[in-house]
Amino acid sequence: MNVPTLRFPEFGGEWKKCKLGDVATGFDYGMNAAAKPFDGNNKYIRITDINESSSEYSYNDVVSPDAILQDFYLVKDNDILLARTGASTGKSYLYKSKDGCLYFAGFLIRINIPNDNPYFIFSQLHTTNYRKWITIMSARSGQPGINSQEYSSYPLYLTNKEEQSKISTLLSKFDERIATQNKIIDRLESLIKGLCLNLQLIGLKDNTWQKVYLTEVLTERKEKNKDNYEVHSVSVSHGIVNQIGYLGRSFAAEDTSNYHVVKNGDIVYTKSPTGEFPYGIVKQSMIIENVAVSPLYGVYMPENKYIGTILHYYFMNCNNTNNYLHPLIQKGAKNTINITNQHFLDNTVILPNNTEEIKNVASLLSSIQYKIATNNKLLNNYKKQKQYLLQHMFI
Template identity: 35%
Template sequence: YIRITDIDENSNKYSQQNIVSPLGILEDKYLVKENDILFARTGASTGKTYIYDKNDGILYFAGFLIKANIKNTSNSMFIFMQTKTTKYRRWIELESMRTGQPGINSKQYESYNFSVPSLVEQNKIANFFSLIDKRISLQQEKVSLLREKKQGLMQQLFSRKLRFKDENGEAYPEWEVSSFKEIVTINQGLQIAIDDRYTTPDINRMFYITNEFLRIDSQKKYYIENPSPSVICTKDDILMTRTGNTGKVVTDVEGAFHNNFFKIKYDTNTHNKYFLYYILTSVPIQRKIIQLAGTSTIPDLNHSDFYSIAIAYPCLAEQQKIADLLSTLDSKIEKEDEKLKSLREQKKAFVQQMFV
């Protein structure tokens, strides 16, 4: 069963992370077949598309999608690629504006004009983009495998199944167990109304770290004037979101931080910043944080609940080795992820050039 949310934002392929199956027997008209393209017809995802891949198996499409079967006189991949152009996105925006809310029906989709050269040329262009897609898929798989390796390594390290030895080949001391209250101090940031923020830097202004900053695609930057020292963080500090998207951890940033964050201070004589960063992002600790934050509409982690979380940690020397190993792997993931982004940008550029 394929829904709008099952279409990956980057690749536009069917995501099998949260598979659901329809109840009962559905009519064949809801079955997605070869040469079918699905179009999202409502909501913020209006215009989003998916082209059927036989490797995705038997799929039935959900009610917020429209199915179009491409005739044999055209190449379905060639048609699909035109839904990735600026021209198509602009058309989606204009059509949605006419109705007053995001949404395009089947009659409107039928009215869209595709550029259609000879079938021979369509096939050549489609094959070209299929090769690019294959390269992107291989690179995506490489990044995914590295991330899985990192998660597996973190599980081994923090469960103490994998241990380091010192320079003499001797085992390090056993790990200690403490609550966060015993090893760190935390404080919340400052809430500044949007009207009181600045969008340009200036003397006495400091970068304002908000949840918006955590979004990879965010272009917004805010600045505030003369914040108090208690809400200023340096690159030595660790920040963690305490409400909303609770549990997001960042470090190596400096500025004044929003009320949605905790600043986590620690003793550098006994704790390594990156070790704490990685243990905070580990699956068991993240699960505990989410659990304590609650399941309300806006999860909120209070001071006492955070302080109650217990962690195991080794001596400072072993912390350093663990942090160095994971940091090296992170650098490799970042490098391969940049290659992936570059390939996607190349594809976008080719699409715009090909369908001018």
């Protein structure tokens, strides 16, 4: 029978199988225009402006379309946008009135849901079945892509509008809770960055902080991986992470005996450009056990764990990291970073000039980080709960 495995008790009967083209109209392609700085009113939504996690419009880099504006390309109530090309094929966005005057770009397809609950349809574009369908449909050519006719053939199931509404209301509550958790985490992360900067400025003014060469507080650890410790990588957002657990597979060589050992509290420098960190990232290992990292990484023992903690948060700020590394780096062919492990230590950072202050600052930053970790666990739980509902409240 065409019924979901999880259902509100007051509803019964089978759901009706149909295609996206049966419930949606339009399937229109967006405007072919470049982006220009935001004009204060007219926003331009491209594939990259749809948040990967929340599927909402991202306000990180608001732009306007650089073209003559036509109402045809305005996104309106009950509209859903679908990414039609590239690695993000299948990504979707449901219009919200809070996003205002929004024009959609050419690599997006717009559909409108005139008679059914648009969030109910939108939710079916976030199930495992949908992702599997996207993978199959978009793999037919070298460049992933799905056109409007193919999208219209996507199979889905409908129930009566009352059940659609009740399911949508429940899932929307999870969206609200997830959005709240993200805001809490963002504020705590901003608090850490702001505290680091303000403490430095006040400390320099009061002569309680000073510039210190890293050679004075860090010593390179040259221990090799003779005991075959698990290989880890370094992530901007998660620090030192297990390759298999975080990346889904190991990228390590078959023989890892020449890899560097990292112990709890050590500082690791990656030398790998990524995003806002064009000269690499610097993280402290919070892992209790000894682990191994690539021989391309630099590993350093801090004078004490408190110094290591402050450095971890100091280098969390991309401006601090880039300003520290830029004078030391030489970029080679293919944008490779040329810097020795020892030369990494040949610049200054701003640190407290007495042990008690170092301990207090490290403890303060660690306590905020603990709150961030706790809220991240809550966030992941809400996401898992919503995903469970998506998998069991739909067919």
